[in-house]
Amino acid sequence: MLENxxxxxxxxxxxxxxxxxxxxxxxxxxxxxxxYGLGITGxxxxxxxxxxxxxxxxxxxxxxxxxMVVLPYYxxxxxxxxxxxILGEFLAISSVTMCILFVLADLxxxxxxxxxxxxxxxxxxxxxxxxxxxxxLFLNVIISRVMLxxxxxxxxxxxxxxxIIYLSIPWAVSIHTVTAFIYCGLGARPFWLTAILxxxxxxSAFSGGPALLILLCLIxxxxxxxxxxxxxxxKLALIITYAMAANLFFVxxxxxxxxxxxxxxxxxxxxxxxxxxxxxxxxxxxxWTSEILGIVSLVxxxxxxxxxxxxxxxxxxxxxxxxxxIDKGLAMVVAGFxxxxxxxxxxxxxxxxxxxxxxxxxAIGFLILTVLYKIALTVRExx
Amino acid sequence: xxxDRRNFIKITGLAALGGAAGKEAMDALAQSEAKFSxxxxxxHGKRWAMAVDLKKCxxxxxxxxxxxxxxxxxxxxxFGNPKDEIKWIWREPxxxxxxxxxxxxxxxxxxxxxxxxxxNHCDNPPCVRVCPTQATWKRQDGIVxxxxxxxxxxxxxxxxxxxxxRSFNWxxxxxxxxxxxxxxxEQNPAFPTRMKGVVEKCTFxxxxxxxxxxxxxxxxxKQAALVFGDLDxxxxxxxxxxxxxxxxxxxPGLGTQPEVYYIV
Ligand code: SF4
Ligand code: SF4
Numbered sequence: 001m002l003e004n005x006x007x008x009x010x011x012x013x014x015x016x017x018x019x020x021x022x023x024x025x026x027x028x029x030x031x032x033x034x035x036y037g038l039g040i041t042g043x044x045x046x047x048x049x050x051x052x053x054x055x056x057x058x059x060x061x062x063x064x065x066x067x068m069v070v071l072p073y074y075x076x077x078x079x080x081x082x083x084x085x086i087l088g089e090f091l092a093i094s095s096v097t098m099c100i101l102f103v104l105a106d107l108x109x110x111x112x113x114x115x116x117x118x119x120x121x122x123x124x125x126x127x128x129x130x131x132x133x134x135x136x137l138f139l140n141v142i143i144s145r146v147m148l149x150x151x152x153x154x155x156x157x158x159x160x161x162x163x164i165i166y167l168s169i170p171w172a173v174s175i176h177t178v179t180a181f182i183y184c185g186l187g188a189r190p191f192w193l194t195a196i197l198x199x200x201x202x203x204s205a206f207s208g209g210p211a212l213l214i215l216l217c218l219i220x221x222x223x224x225x226x227x228x229x230x231x232x233x234x235k236l237a238l239i240i241t242y243a244m245a246a247n248l249f250f251v252x253x254x255x256x257x258x259x260x261x262x263x264x265x266x267x268x269x270x271x272x273x274x275x276x277x278x279x280x281x282x283x284x285x286x287x288w289t290s291e292i293l294g295i296v297s298l299v300x301x302x303x304x305x306x307x308x309x310x311x312x313x314x315x316x317x318x319x320x321x322x323x324x325x326i327d328k329g330l331a332m333v334v335a336g337f338x339x340x341x342x343x344x345x346x347x348x349x350x351x352x353x354x355x356x357x358x359x360x361x362x363a364i365g366f367l368i369l370t371v372l373y374k375i376a377l378t379v380r381e382x383x
Numbered sequence: 384x385x386x387d388r389r390n391f392i393k394i395t396g397l398a399a400l401g402g403a404a405g406k407e408a409m410d411a412l413a414q415s416e417a418k419f420s421x422x423x424x425x426x427h428g429k430r431w432a433m434a435v436d437l438k439k440c441x442x443x444x445x446x447x448x449x450x451x452x453x454x455x456x457x458x459x460x461x462f463g464n465p466k467d468e469i470k471w472i473w474r475e476p477x478x479x480x481x482x483x484x485x486x487x488x489x490x491x492x493x494x495x496x497x498x499x500x501x502x503n504h505c506d507n508p509p510c511v512r513v514c515p516t517q518a519t520w521k522r523q524d525g526i527v528x529x530x531x532x533x534x535x536x537x538x539x540x541x542x543x544x545x546x547x548x549r550s551f552n553w554x555x556x557x558x559x560x561x562x563x564x565x566x567x568x569e570q571n572p573a574f575p576t577r578m579k580g581v582v583e584k585c586t587f588x589x590x591x592x593x594x595x596x597x598x599x600x601x602x603x604x605k606q607a608a609l610v611f612g613d614l615d616x617x618x619x620x621x622x623x624x625x626x627x628x629x630x631x632x633x634x635p636g637l638g639t640q641p642e643v644y645y646i647v
Contacts, residue, residue, distance in 0.1 A: 037579035039553030044466040048538040048551060108536020108580025115516040115535050126515035126539055187509060187637045188545035341547040342479045
């Protein structure tokens with residue numbers, strides 16, 4: 001099957017070459033970071049996690065969202081998702097890979113990564129995150145491979161794969177829950193110390209991930225002969241609508257709790273995000289963009305006539321995705337550190353090498369995705 | 384820990400009862416054995432703690448003796464910018480050090496005081512809880528230690544510490560700036576330097592305790608504002624100070640049980 005990835009049009013190879021170039025630049029920047037240290041990034045003594053960890057957090061959500069197609073298809077036998085389930089699983093594979101790469105990029109001593117396995121530490125959530133992420137990667141690789149293989153041969157998938165598929169459903173929930181636990185178990189950071197963080201993460205994942213999947217389907221319709229069809233896209237759009245509504249509701253819950261109790265420890269981070277404190281306002285325009293985009297997209301998704309219009313739907317999906325990316329892939333992590341435990345306000349902004357390394361990792365993700373989609377679609381065309 | 388004859392009899396007696404008490408006794412015996420090791424003069428404690436007398440400390444505002452003593456003996460680099468800064472002990476204004484002591488009307492001298500801050504060697508340390516490699520751990524005598532060779536630089540412990548006590552080596556501390564000035568001004572060959580990409584913090588001078596010396600900051604403070612000792616020993620100077628003075632700790636509500644006490 002793999003050989004399918006090696007035959008393609010000029011456009012396909014052009015895209016691959018472009019990704020390879022971005023990866024190359026990212027890799028050079030990473031070598032530079034290895035040499036100089038993480039001081040090359042915008043992170044500081046006060047803001048010790050930045051863009052890398054935020055991308056990791058966001059992408060765990062994209063990976064977990066595969067469950068939104070896997071669950072209806074396998075558990076409820078919802079046939080319309082038959083064509084796109086594999087696309088969801090492949091999206092999960094590439095996202096988890098990016099997650100692991102982002103964590104690696106964030107380590108001060110990446111060569112010592114094995115210490116996490118040599119000295120397993122069950123009291124550390126990071127240890128569990130490593131386990132669930134790798135487990136999820138493994139599950140998705142097996143499932144998608146077996147399913148695609150039987151599809152190609154025109155056979156029923158083997159029986160033993162069923163329980164593995166069922167296992168992958170709670171597992172998807174677990175990866176994002178455990179990732180939320182990394183943050184919400186810390187008394188030191190009141191911004192993250194909220195029991196609703198894991199549900200919030202899941203809601204944003206279940207809207208952001210499928211939004212990306214719709215966009216990918218629409219792109220595939222344009223550049224390949226593959227058409228996901230109207231129905232699955234509409235169903236996904238419904239899922240996004242409900243998840244996004246829940247997500248915005250959760251955000252409002254957080255804001256109410258913080259501001260009605262009016263405890264400075266809890267309000268100050270929101271103040272920083274939405275209004276800025278002590279003249280530090282780097283994230284303010286981003287946050288408002290995120291909230292407005294999120295609300296407008298949600299309205300477009302709720303109103304049936306706009307949701308059914310595919311070009312408006314595309315815009316709404318893009319809006320949802322960008323809104324959630326700003327929220328999780330930029331603001332959520334940084335806001336936990338500002339202000340610091342002694343009240344220092346240090347701003348953070350990613351530096352050029354930091355952005356290039358991040359782009360490089362994203363490009364690796366897209367490369368994996370492209371190759372996997374190419375394989376899957378070629379198999380489909382052959383049948 | 385000194386085990387005198389009475390204690391010894393008590394311990395062995397308990398040991399005879401077996402069970403958990405037996406283990407305790409064995410531990411105590413193991414510690415008493417250490418008395419005959421080459422490190423004969425090492426200081427032994429069960430619950431090391433520090434008391435900071437702000438009444439004495441603030442007298443000399445702007446004083447950096449403790450900071451200087453600590454940072455020079457431990458090869459703490461100075462990168463010359465706050466972004467990459469590494470600090471084991473530093474000063475912070477009263478209201479920043481004790482944000483939960485919100486009180487509009489505190490005595491003037493306290494209001495303008497600045498407190499020396501360091502790792503609190505918490506009894507219930509969140510930094511230890513989160514470390515995925517056990518590079519941060521708590522010793523039996525309460526010192527929260529770091530293994531710079533094991534740390535992978537994930538900085539989870541920094542996110543978990545509610546006191547900002549930990550620093551990360553964003554750059555190579557062994558290097559030099561553009562003008563060739565080394566970041567470690569005068570290297571102390573008796574103490575290891577660190578490498579880039581690991582976390583570091585105050586260790587209550589475990590290396591000095593092993594030699595029978597008090598922590599460098601305690602020794603360096605000319606006002607004798609810093610007092611170090613074993614909380615488990617009712618006769619110790621810290622216990623005496625805490626008995627006779629009102630003291631506060633940083634963010635006690637978090638349940639971390641900091642072992643640095645501030646006398647106000
Ligand atoms: S002060 Fe911070 S670094 Fe020190 S023991 Fe407590 S939590 Fe850990
Ligand atoms: S940075 Fe080092 S000491 Fe801190 S949690 Fe990670 S491995 Fe442990």
